[in-house]
Amino acid sequence: MRTALHAEWTKLRTSPATIWLLLAAVTLTAGVSAAAAATIPCKTAACLGDPAQISLTGVQLGQAVVVILAVLAVSGEHATGMIRTSLTAVPRRSTLLAAKAVAVTGVTMVTATVAVGTSVLAGRLLLPGSGYTAAHGFTPLSPTDGPTLRAAGGSMLYLCLIALLAVGVATVVRDTGASIGVMLALLYLVPIVTQALTDPDWKRHLQQATPTAGLAIQATRHLDTVAIPPWHGLAVLAAWAAGALLAAAVLIRTRDT
Amino acid sequence: MSAGFGRLLHAEWTKFRTVRGWLFGVAAAAAAVIGFGVLPGMSGSCHDHACRLPTGPDGTEVTDSFTFAHRSLTGDGSITARLASLTGILPPDPGDDQPQGEGPSHGPATPGQGRPGLVPWAKAGLIIRAGSAPGAGYAAVMLTGTQGVRMQHDYIHDVAGPAASADAPRWLRLTRTGDTVTGQTSADGSTWTQVATVRLPGLPATVEAGMFATSPQYTESTSEVFGLTGAGGGPTRATGSFDRIVAQGGWSAGTWQPDKIGGPDDAPRHGAVVDGDQVTITGSGDLAPAVSGAAGLGTTITQTLVGTFAGLIIVVVIATMFVTAEYGHGLMRTTMAANPRRGRILAAKTVVIGTVTFVTALASAATTVTVGRRVLEANGVYVHSVSALTQVRVIVGTAALLALASVLALALGVILRRSAAAVTTAVLGIVMPYLLAVSVLPATAGQWLLRVTPAAAFALQQSTLEYPQVINIYTPVNGYYPLPPWAGLAVLCAWTGLALGVAAALLRRRDA
Incomplete structure (x- = not known):
């Protein structure tokens, strides 16, 4: 496992796209967050804004870059045929998947912290x-401040779980474009569909059961009105990531490359 | 079109149709557009035609709910009165510390506990009306809460008169001559200003005329705040006191008859008291076009097309892969060897992907709008009627939106040559502005995004009009966009044209 991990780390480190994606993730996240913090007003003492949540708005865009990074780490090898070399070197396929997941998560965690x-x-x-x-x-x-720390730390975990979900999806789908399409649909389509629903029950169920439920970790005010409590939301995302990785582990063992 | 280009088209079409995944994707896009449209995620309480809206003289769905004191007027004549005071009751303050998330929440109607005040479009004044049937034609001159003196007729027309405060008494006069009605106003009863003369075609010889008062729903947006979209509000009422009433012409004998038109039956909030020369009228409701969304009732066909977003993501992925897959496998070199004129390769790919998307989207949007409407109605959701022309524009517009988005994605694929970058750029460029506008951003910033980004083209799906004389939350999530449909289409066309131009230039200059 250590050699496999080292190999994955080397692949990730030496890929020319990685450093640009990491820079983009940091810039976009911080940029959108700063723009939100500068533009979303609080006019009265009764305003409903949640400062921690506002200052973490950029995570919603930064996650797209994390998705690209994670998907490319997997599907890039399928596109070039490198995966065959990798599997020859690491015949235990779930070990390879685990090594990729750990390497991508590590890089994501560092990026997310910044x-x-x-x-x-x-x-x-x-x-x-x-x-x-x-x-x-x-x-x-x-x-x-406890809730702020939870929102900030939780957002880092959120990005890591998104990366793991993307690794799982990309291993199952294998094509870069399609994997990114699936991930972006999961992350951005659901909120739009949810907005359009008028039935409050359906709306709540969708908000509770989809990966973006994990964003509940950012809420620090009005916790009685949110669709799902913060840690429960993150647990939902963790379940999605675990499910995707499990499917990936089964498929990578049974499929030809 | 030369035979060479025809062969090229055929080649590109063959490439497209022989990839099973892409055909599956196109089918999935169609299924997504239709599936989300008929999703049982909406339900309402409008069963058995319970909340059918009346329609005005031109067929528009209208709100026709007010209180008036009237007599019959046969032939020409006029009525003059002084509106001595205009006062009103607003719903209780929506409890500043109570967040109102989760969609529109209209608090229970508790007019007894309201606070005094007038909504901007509270109305009291004089009216001449074709009859008391719902949606009958009318002309009225009125004083409003904050919008001064207005002359309105047949629900959708509104002419501004002189600015006037609701705090001061106001003289009003309405004169019928044939099928025209003239509204005048005066601050002192001696110097008169004409507000407008309007024509009411087919106005019967005998009309109901008199004094009226009404006051629309109080609507307050809470959506400027992160993550919480919604509307607070509730019914309001307005009371107008009229005196020095002079009626000239063929008026029926007797006193002013109090009457309430439309609206829910809760008597305490309405009424007209006739006391000699003094008439006091309290009304709640509106004489205006009916709108959908927070201040109105039900939804529009626009909401059935929410699946467009799902279809969009799939179409964008396929269109990008239509190019990037060729680069990935080195097939592009073969394609270019076979067709040295590279601009034509791009043209052929554009035609194929654009046509496939347009035809698929057209069929699925047409299905969604017609079937989705029926599903919504079966679930008890009131769906606003739209003209056939608007319906065609929404359907063809949705198809054009998806087709242009696919061409934009194709061009991005040529420019970036990598699936990852092209798919992400295309999806985020079109979907992200919309998502930010409906969820995170303050209303003004969101509207700005929906003017300049490719997402502006969603304006093609707007199916109802904004009326300045009806206060509502006119936001994208309720189906109202900042640009008119064709301007939104033009914005997406410009982005697509720009991307195609860059793609063509790069394709010619770069190695494959």
Whole structure:
């Protein structure tokens, strides 16, 4: 496993796309977060905004880049035929899958830490200018605040779980374009469909059962009105990732490459 | 079209149709558009025609609910009155510390506990009406909550008169001559200003005329806040006190007859009290076009097309792969050796993917709009009627939107040559602006995004009109877009044209 992991790390490290994708993930996450923190206003003490959630808005775009990174780590090998070499070198296929998952998760975790940290910092600096001030009952964002720490740390876990889900999906689908299509549909289509539903029960069930339920980890206010509690939401995403990886483990063992 | 290009088209079509995954994808896109449209995710309480809306003289669905005190007027004549005061009751303050998430929530109607105030379009004034049937033609001159004096007729027409405060008394006059009605107003009863003269075709000889008051739903958006979209509000009422009433012409004898047209039957909130020369009218409702969404009733055919997003993602993936797969497998070199004129390869691919998408999307959108409408109605959801022309525009527009998106994705595939980059750019470029606009961003920023990004083309799916005289939450999630349909299409066309131009230039210059 150690050699397999080292090999995967080398592949990831030396792929020219990786560094650009990581930079893009950090830039997009922090950029969108900062834009949200600068533009979403809080006009009265009764405003409904959630400072932690606003300052982590960029995660919704950054996750797309994480998806590309994770998908490419798997499907890139299928496109070039490199996968046959890899499997010759590591005949235990689930070991190869595990090594890929660990390598991608590690890289994602580092990226997510930087991206989320920058976002929270941007929120701390910009939110008071949008009205999230002491006068309206808000304290500056701080990682020592329990719920904020949970939202920030949870967002990093969220990105890692998205990466794992993408590794699973890409192993099952194998084609780059189709894998990314499936992942983007899971991440962006569901919120749109949910918005369009008028039946509150259906709406809630969809919000509870789909991967983006994991974003509930970012909520720090009005926890009585959210569709799913924070850690439950992350658990739903974890279940999706586990399911995808399980399907990937079964298929990678039984299929030809 | 030369024979050479015909052969090229045939070659590209063969490449497309012989990849099983792509055909499956096209079928899946069609299934997604239809499937989401008939999803049982919506239900309502409008069974057995319980909430059928009346239609106005031109067939528009209208809200026709007000209180008035009237007499019959035969032939020409006029009515003049002073609106001594206009007051109203708003719903209780929606509890500032209570977040209202999860869609529209109209609090229970508790007019007794309301706070005093007028909604902008609370109305009281004089009206001449073809009869008391729902949706009958009318002309009215009125004082509004904050919009000054207005002359409105036949529900959808609105002419602004002089600015006037609802706090000061206001003189109003309505004169019928043949089938025209003239509205005048005065601040003091001696100097009169004409507001407008309108024609009511087919106005019968005998009309019902008198004084009226009504007050539309109070609507407040809470959607400017992250993640919480919704509307607060509730019914309101307005009370107008009229005096110094002068009726000239062929009026019926007797006193002013109080009457309530349309609206729910809860008597305490409505009424007209006639006391000698003084008439006091309290009304709730509106004389206006009916809108869908927070301030209105039901939904529109636009909502049945939510599956467009699913179809879009699939179409984008297929269109991108139509190019990037050739680059990935090195087939592009063979294609280019067979057809040295590279611009024509791009043209042939554009025609094939555009046509396949357009035809598939047209069939599925047509199915969705017709079947989806019936499913919604069977579930008790009121679906606003739209003209045949609008329906055709929505269906063809959806097909054009998907076809252009597929061509945009194809061009991005040529430019970027990698599936990952092209698929992500295309999906995020079209879907992400819409998603951000409906979920995260404040309304103004969201509308700006829907003007300049390829997502502007979703305006093609708008099926109802915005009326300035009806306060509603006109947002994309309710089916209202910032651009008119054809301007939205033009924005997507511009993006697609730009991408095709860049793709053609790069294709000619680069190695394969």
